[in-house]
Amino acid sequence: MPRTAALAALALCLCAAPALAQDGQQLFNLQCSFCHNDDSMGPKLAGVADRKIGSTDFEYSAALKAKGEAGATWTDAELDSFLKSPAAHTPGTKMTMSVTDDANRAAIVAYLKTLK
Ligand code: HEC
Known part of the structure; x- marks a missing residue:
């Protein structure tokens, strides 16, 4: 394999890994569902x-x-x-759980919007 192709393949692998970590559903299951899967420890989402x-x-x-009560709704912001x-x-x-990583937070918010 030409050297450039090998490097490109490597770059692809390196990019795919963080993309996986930003799967909103996976992050939600790890960090949120513990409290938010029924109404006992946190509100239903x-x-x-x-x-x-x-x-x-x-x-x-x-x-x-x-x-x-002051009229605020859960917008993306x-x-x-x-x-x-x-x-x-x-x-x-x-609620004390915070998500400090911007990309992870965006992935979680996107996932929350799919919960109907
Ligand atoms: C340790 C338990 C716990 C964990 C973990 C947790 N939450 Fe919560 N969450 C709560 C509680 C309790 C409240 C209610 C807060 C209040 O009354 O001030 C809440 C409220 C919320 C609300 C507001 C819901 C409403 O009806 O207004 C959202 C949105 C939310 N959580 C999202 C999340 C997300 C996303 C995660 C994961 C990143 C998460 N929470 C992790 C306990 C938790």
Whole structure:
């Protein structure tokens, strides 16, 4: 194999690996589903995109509920900001899990939007 082709193949491998790590569903299963697969530890996230913040029958923190009562919904930007730092987005929230990696966060937000 010509040397350039070998290098190209290697570059392809190196790129494919992080793409796999940014699979939103896989990240969700690893980092979120533990609390979010039923209503006991965290609110259900089916249909969360564009939903009023803090609006299922889960027992939310007063802080998160207040955001929804003030009219805020889970837009892409709200989800991104909340997941980057829940405590900065909503001081007093009960959720502590943050996703600091931008690409991983984007993949998770994209996956959340598929949950109906
Ligand atoms: C340790 C448990 C736990 C983990 C892990 C967790 N969450 Fe949460 N999540 C919560 C709790 C509790 C709330 C409610 C927060 C409140 O009432 O302030 C919440 C709220 C939310 C909300 C707002 C839902 C609504 O109805 O307004 C979203 C969106 C969310 N989580 C996404 C995620 C994502 C995405 C992940 C994974 C990266 C994740 N959570 C990981 C416990 C968790």
